[in-house]
Amino acid sequence: MTQTKPLNNCTHWSATMDSFLDFEECIRDSPRFRASLDQCESDVAELESRVGKVIKMCSKMVEAGQAYNNANQLFLAALAEFSLYHKRDNVIMNCLRQFNQGLQEMMQFHTMLFDQTQRAITQQLTNLLSQFLPQIKDTRREFGRIGDDLDTAAGKNAQISRHKATEAERASHLLIATRKCHQHFSLDYCLQLNNFKVQQKLDILNSVFSYFHAQYTFFHQGYDLLKDLEPTMKTMATQLAQLSTECSAKRKDLENKHLLVQQRDASGEPAIACTPADGGTIQGYLFKRSRRKNKMWKRCWFSTESNQLVYTKSHKEEPTVLFDDLRLCAVKPLDSIDRRFCFELVSVQKCCALQADSEELKQAWINAVQGSIDMAYREKEEAQQPQPKESSPPVQSVAPLPRQPAPRQAVLGVALRGPGNQRCCDCGEEEPRWASVNLGITMCIECSGIHRSLGVHLSKVRSLTLDSWDPEQIKLLCILGNNVINGIYEERSTEDGIKKPTSQSPRQEKETWIKEKYVEKKFVRKASFPDLETARCDAGRRLFQAALQGDLVSMAAALAQGAEVNWSDPEQEGRTALIGTAIGGSLLACEFLLQNGANVNHRDQRGQGALHAAAIGGHTGQVCLLLKRGANQYAADEKGNDPLSIAMETAHADIVTLLRMARMNEEMRDSEGFFGSVGDDETFQDIFRDFSNMASHTPEKLTRRQFSRSLDEESEGGRLMSDTQEEDAGGGGGDT
Template structure:
């Protein structure tokens, strides 16, 4: 309803004007009530909608949890994740709709009520006040005695001034009334139009989203039809098998024996025995197993003997393979039933790893909040990409859960040293050059699998090795170049320039028919540390020269140098370029990158090499392996790590010394304790026939404490080095 007031009637202050004012004021009061009610209903609608979105999001998370639980069934996992992603998009559209509703209805109408109607009320108050003053002036003028000329003139002047002020205020009031009446239509319709456009956009977005999903749903429907047919067939087969088995007679012992044999699955015998327990020796819990008959007893005895013989044969074959091939254990000492959970586990490991640059999204598809990791690559993965990584084999990627698995401290620190950004700069360096598009979280599994295999197995996107070598460390001698090199490089060129020139000269020579050398042992830079100098007294060490042949170092030598420098990104890059993790430096007593990592003093560097297949028992020319070197240098944390990874502490060097004798001579109590404890545990397991078992809880607890200390409080393990320096 639109009611306007005439300006002419306002000046006359006629009864018609007063009636129009009364009608307008009543209309504005009712309008204010209606708008307030509409705003409150809008607020309630928005709150209810947000509650719906919250419940919908919880339901969507439940679908994702079910998808992760069904990770072994690709059909269920893929479809559930697809549907949950669609629901997440709809939740986002709902939130956008509620924001637009709040702006169009709540905010806009509240502004109209608080500003425009408030101005009307303020003008009304002023009008009523001046109207009352006018009435008082009229009464006073009417009651003044006419014989008192002075009072008559005063009353007349007051009445004239009051009328003039009344007309001015009345005109302003009428103007405010007419403006409000004109504006309210535009404000109401504008807000409602915006409200309707918000719904139009919401439903268009939903329609487009489900239009894209419709072919996928139809395809799934066809698959479900086929699944129903297959299920019916399986049901008939199982009913037939059930009927066939039900007709057999299992009353005799011979029938039971036939039923218990399952050679196809490697089971010789299975069933139930009656357990009679006793504790006659007060220390060991003994028990006696009782069969139902003599024939079953003999069958069980034969099955156990056969299994023991098979285990011995497999153990012997495994030992032979271990001698031929280096394969350090990646498992920890903890058993599945450990009672003291001191390792980082669950959300704490997840939070620490995900805060590394790039780790908040899957390394290969970009899906947010990844819950899996490749421990040898140092990256985080979503559940689908982690399944693809498992199919590559552990020699390419070792997958572990960030929430379900226990994490050793050195392994957690390894994950924090690398990260998705670092690894992708290596393995995706040529991605744009080759024109390959990286898959997204919604891409098909086949597309992701092809990309991951090309990235990590074929290494198609790794940049070729740069034709330069790093400068030698400060404090080392660099022999001058030969006369031939001087002719190719002027005096103004730096060492790095001469190295790059030599590398390019090598390529030109190859082009002219001269084949370049492919021997890794000849393409190297001598290390800045001599292998013999590690065990000399500090005052007797001689400055070792570095012979630079200005050639491109091999990936193996790059890995060797980076291991000493504690540079994990450079080590990962060397492995991506094809470096052999057990590469041997023939110029430095046949030392390996793992031995160099020991010399560098980094526990995380050693763990990285072990996780990537480094052999913990390869020894140098002097017969010293990584455990020997760690013992000589007093690196307690590394000694603990190598013992956990299967290092042979009985091996002796060229002087006939094993790690224990070296530790005893050095009076390093911590390392002596670890070596003796490990040797005692090994002897106990051999005497009890517990092959492959980690040992008792005390042994596990001590090694776990040393691991925690070496990773989180390494200064506590520096007692030997500190006391040694004080003596000197």
């Protein structure tokens, strides 16, 4: 005998709800049908009770969330008022302001979550109950009343005597009519119950799915917001550590100076003159190793002056310049030799080993030289005046842009001056605080959340107040902007009579509009071609020609009309649009394509990529940008030439310097030395950024050197001259 396992309550309820009322049994009105009907009515009542409880709990949760938001708003208001107490301290004010803004945006995410939860749970489930249950209850009452009439008619028909033919016939007709009416009501009642069973599954699952999607969007937006705040938090942590150090130093400054001087004089340690306020100069005695075979060490007086390292062996001799530009140098300890307290300075073409008298003095020199390098960069950046220029279609004037990654408030001010950028690109809300880097538009916080859900392959969303921006990225917002992009992506919307959402429109309406606009590209005017392949090739060729000319607007239009960013033109030897920008020399066009997913290492039929083309054309800014985005500097073309050898052949001195510095940095990073433990050398990054900024804003400053036909010969001649100077001076040059 087989033993049947009992079903648990959930399984039993699910199995019951899956069974539908049989219309054939309904006609017969059998006891089996009555039992199924009773079970079905019980299930409907249980479902109504459970749904009602869910709706009630959802309302309480939303009310509690709204109360939390109100309390949080009061807390943030108090925090903002408290920050006014420190209005004279810029560090504290900036910290509190940025975190207050981040928390305000998180509260808006909470508000959107509660609104979507209300729609997903309360409204959808309430609509389910209100759509079916009132009609089912009305039909149930009529079904019961007709059932009672049927029982009465059946009883009367049974009681008529067989001898009363007329009365018997009348009773029979009444019974038939009543039974027919009862059958109609029974069938209608069964149909309504079965329809409710079918619909409730769809509505319940759709309601729960909508709620989970709202939660997913909320946490995704929160993660992106906190990710945007991460650089700010790191900056704040550094500032806090610096403030702690400065506070301690200010309390004991006089006492420490007195103790240091007393200890130095009493111990007999040699003193050094270090004056950071006078340009970061440091002076003192060091031992210098000669380049000659004997590797002699000679004690000389060294100092840093005007961004140079100079030395002299005695007061009777003129100082000799050892390194003429400290910005092109790196300083690090030298532990690979037997002598103690050694360090070395490394540049592109030479290095020099130096020795201090103690570990403390060695560290002091390393810190001072590094500080001098940093100060040289700061002074240069303060003296430069930004002059952005780009060959592009006539647009509204662009405000001057900073050379370093721009301060956040400066980014916001410049970005909002672009054409149409003062309002959200998709709903028109004033003062947007978010932007899409690859599209070149600004947007409000709600539309930014929808853009994030599209994926970074369609829209790369960043904050205008929380993120740091490169100058080229800000220029894209100013040259493209909302007016230009809307003129491309919304060109056909007025023809189709479609109404654009406003800032007051529901989120669902905005989401539908944005997906139709950027994903489906429903409103973009496209040329008619007989097949998709012809249209794709035409759009790709237009993208290549626009990239070659640096026409950003035409490039954006070509991408909107279906051009593939990595499509290679067979008529152009397999070159992509990115290689076209490297040939044409437009730095902004190169940045635009890279932001839209261009393959930085694609090579044409001759084996040359964008980095090769930029080296051939002498476009220093593009070389910097491509290296920063991961271009392979060792890739060789069909003739075996890599970008460095091409730059040397074409005598582009600054590109040669950049590529050599990049290789030297990579070798240092891969080695087990001082730089290998921390990653990229900060000095190299400063030099790299400085070359990039000069190429973008002041290219005339990159012509300070000219190479001879053979760089190796020039380098060797420089070494020989250095040896001659050393021998004349009785000292050593720099190690090569």
